Amino acid sequence: MQTQAVIEHIVHWLKDYATKAHAKGFVIGISGGIDSAVVSILAAKTGLNTMLIELPIRQHPDQVNRAQTHMQQLAERFDNVSNLRVDLTPTFNQFVNDNPVDATEFANLDLALANARSRLRMVTLYYYGQLHGLLVTGTGNKIEDFGVGFFTKYGDGGVDLSPIADLTKTQVYQLAKALGVDDSIQTAVPTDGLWDEERTDESQMGATYPELEWAMSVHADHNAADFTGRQQEVFQIYDRLHRAMQHKINPIPVCVIPENLHQ
Numbered sequence: 001m002q003t004q005a006v007i008e009h010i011v012h013w014l015k016d017y018a019t020k021a022h023a024k025g026f027v028i029g030i031s032g033g034i035d036s037a038v039v040s041i042l043a044a045k046t047g048l049n050t051m052l053i054e055l056p057i058r059q060h061p062d063q064v065n066r067a068q069t070h071m072q073q074l075a076e077r078f079d080n081v082s083n084l085r086v087d088l089t090p091t092f093n094q095f096v097n098d099n100p101v102d103a104t105e106f107a108n109l110d111l112a113l114a115n116a117r118s119r120l121r122m123v124t125l126y127y128y129g130q131l132h133g134l135l136v137t138g139t140g141n142k143i144e145d146f147g148v149g150f151f152t153k154y155g156d157g158g159v160d161l162s163p164i165a166d167l168t169k170t171q172v173y174q175l176a177k178a179l180g181v182d183d184s185i186q187t188a189v190p191t192d193g194l195w196d197e198e199r200t201d202e203s204q205m206g207a208t209y210p211e212l213e214w215a216m217s218v219h220a221d222h223n224a225a226d227f228t229g230r231q232q233e234v235f236q237i238y239d240r241l242h243r244a245m246q247h248k249i250n251p252i253p254v255c256v257i258p259e260n261l262h263q
C-alpha cells in the first residue's frame with residue numbers, strides 16, 4: 001500500500017465531502033482503539049473542526065487511559081481539534097434499571113445490552129454533531145463492515161461517512177504507524193469494550209484479523225472443501241459470519257408496492 005498517498009487521498013476525500021455537505025467538520029467517538037485513533041488524525045488533518053468525544057460506559061481503565069492520551073496528543077498537535085468527555089455510565093445504568101429483564105429467560109440479554117451501549121454512543125455523537133454542524137464519522141474497517149459485520153447495527157454502524165471502510169485492519173495499522181499514533185494504542189489488543197468482562201475481537205469471532213483478511217481475499221473463488229486444518233476452520237468462521245451479517249452489509253430491504261396497487 002502507498003501509505004502516504006492513501007493518507008492524502010482520505011484527508012482530501014473527507015474535506016471535500018464535508019465542504020460539499022456544508023458541514024463544519026467531524027465528530028468522532030474515541031475508544032482508545034486503533035480505528036478511532038486513525039480516523040481522528042485523518043479528520044484533524046483536514047483542518048476542519050474535529051471534535052473528539054470519549055464516551056465511557058463502565059469502561060476498563062486501560063481503554064480510558066489510551067483514549068485520554070490520544071485526545072490530549074491530538075489537541076496539542078492540531079488547533080482545530082476539541083475534546084469532550086461524556087460519561088455515559090449513569091445513562092446506561094438508568095436504562096438497565098428502567099428496563100428490568102429476567103436474565104434466566106433471555107440468553108441474549110448480555111448481547112442486547114452490549115449493543116445498547118453502542119447505540120447510546122451513537123445517539124450522543126449525533127446530538128453533538130447536530131449542535132455543532134459536524135458529521136458523525138465512522139471508524140469501521142473493511143473486515144468489520146463488509147467481511148464479518150462486526151459492528152452494532154445503528155450503533156457504531158450508524159454514521160454519516162466512512163473513511164477507512166475500504167482498508168483492512170492490517171492497512172489501518174500501517175496508517176497508524178505513519179500517522180504517529182501512540183504506541184500504547186498500536187500495541188493494544190482489538191476489543192469492542194462493550195461487555196462488563198473483557199472480550200477481545202478475536203475471542204468473540206474465533207479468528208484474528210489477519211486470518212479473516214485472508215479468508216475475505218479467497219472467499220469469492222473458493223469453498224471450505226478447498227482447505228484443511230486451521231485454514232478450513234477460519235474459512236468456515238468467515239463464511240458463517242459473512243452470510244449471517246448480510247442484513248447489515250446490504251441496504252435495508254424495502255417492501256416495493258407493485259405499480260398496479262398504487263392506482
Ligand SMILES: NC(=O)c1ccc[n+]([C@@H]2O[C@H](COP(=O)([O-])OP(=O)(O)OC[C@H]3O[C@@H](n4cnc5c(N)ncnc54)[C@H](O)[C@@H]3O)[C@@H](O)[C@H]2O)c1
Nearest residue numbers: 114115118144149150151152153156191192194201204247
Ligand atoms: N467494532 C467492533 O469491534 C464492534 C462494535 C460494536 C459491536 N461489536 C460486536 O458486534 C456484534 C453485534 O451483535 P449482533 O450482530 O448480534 O447485533 P446487531 O444489533 O448489530 O444486529 C442484530 C439485529 O439485526 C436485526 N436482524 C437480524 N437478522 C436480520 C435479518 N435477516 N434482516 C434484517 N434485520 C436483521 C435484528 O434487529 C437483530 O436484533 C457483537 O458481537 C458486538 O460485540 C463489535
Ligand SMILES: Nc1ncnc2c1ncn2[C@@H]1O[C@H](COP(=O)(O)O)[C@@H](O)[C@H]1O
Nearest residue numbers: 029030031036054055056139156191192
Ligand atoms: N469509550 C468510547 N468512547 C467513545 N467512542 C467509543 C468508545 N468505545 C467505542 N467507541 C466508538 O465506537 C467505535 C467502535 O468501537 P469498538 O471499540 O471497535 O467497538 C470506536 O471506533 C469509537 O468510534
Ligand SMILES: O=P(O)(O)OP(=O)(O)O
Nearest residue numbers: 031033034035036190191
Ligand atoms: O474501533 P476502535 O478504535 O475501538 O479500535 P479497535 O476495534 O481495534 O479496538
